[in-house]
Amino acid sequence: DAKTTQPPSMDCAEGRAANLPCNHSTISGNEYVYWYRQIHSQGPQYIIHGLKNNETNEMASLIITEDRKSSTLILPHATLRDTAVYYCIVRSGGSSNTGKLIFGQGTTLQVKP
Amino acid sequence: KAGVTQTPRYLIKTRGQQVTLSCSPISGHRSVSWYQQTPGQGLQFLFEYFSETQRNKGNFPGRFSGRQFSNSRSEMNVSTLELGDSALYLCASSRDGGPGANVLTFGAGSRLTVL
Numbered sequence: 001d002a003k004t005t006q007p008p009s010m011d012c013a014e015g016r017a018a019n020l021p022c023n024h025s026t027i028s029g030n031e032y033v034y035w036y037r038q039i040h041s042q043g044p045q046y047i048i049h050g051l052k053n054n055e056t057n058e059m060a061s062l063i064i065t066e067d068r069k070s071s072t073l074i075l076p077h078a079t080l081r082d083t084a085v086y087y088c089i090v091r092s093g094g095s096s097n098t099g100k101l102i103f104g105q106g107t108t109l110q111v112k113p
Numbered sequence: 114k115a116g117v118t119q120t121p122r123y124l125i126k127t128r129g130q131q132v133t134l135s136c137s138p139i140s141g142h143r144s145v146s147w148y149q150q151t152p153g154q155g156l157q158f159l160f161e162y163f164s165e166t167q168r169n170k171g172n173f174p175g176r177f178s179g180r181q182f183s184n185s186r187s188e189m190n191v192s193t194l195e196l197g198d199s200a201l202y203l204c205a206s207s208r209d210g211g212p213g214a215n216v217l218t219f220g221a222g223s224r225l226t227v228l
Contacts, residue, residue: 032214034214034216036217038156041201041222041224042221042222043117043203043205043219043220043221043222044156044203044205044217044219045219046216046217046218049214049216051214087156098144098146098161098163098168098207098209098215099144099145099146099158099161099162099163099168099169099205099207099209099215099217100146100158100161100169100171101146101148101156101158101217102158103148103155103156103157104155105155
């Protein structure tokens with residue numbers, strides 16, 4: 001699975017959009033980009049995933065560049081409850097590795113009032 | 114629907130003892146994975162079970178083992194506990210519908226303290 005690079009920390013004002021970048025320059029054609037987050041001392045929570053196209057759900061939007069070498073997770077209106085560590089993970093779509101995620105250090109997002 | 118349930122939530126053991134942690138996946142999910150989280154090493158994959166068989170294994174010593182039952186519930190065991198085994202142990206389940214994207218749902222974790 002491709003390696004990802006994320007900034008260690010970011011701040012965001014409450015109510016503003018939070019844009020979290022992720023570089024995955026070695027991503028291959030069948031690898032998906034996943035985003036999870038972990039609020040302090042809880043289990044990680046799935047946010048969104050994508051392969052090629054931009055994706056949106058009730059939590060966030062995922063923008064993937066055309067060359068797929070980087071992506072951005074967008075939380076449109078950040079709240080204090082969005083303060084968490086955000087993990088960008090790249091993994092192939094094969095079923096043999098369903099449960100195996102390689103977590104990096106992630107980005108600690110601090111939403112401030 | 115009910116989420117992933119892990120028991121116990123907290124436990125304290127002493128060095129040399131063993132511990133068994135339990136995980137009940139979401140109904141219909143056949144894949145169960147285990148992770149260890151420590152402040153120094155972050156989140157690390159332990160192993161994954163699917164249809165009662167270990168499908169993947171991380172880089173952990175043989176003291177760490179697991180199993181999965183026919184109802185997909187899983188247990189993990191750590192024998193001869195060491196101080197460094199103090200961690201949050203997380204279980205995750207997935208439907209595993211075949212090739213393509215597969216989303217993991219994590220439990221709240223079992224926090225183990227080894228004294």
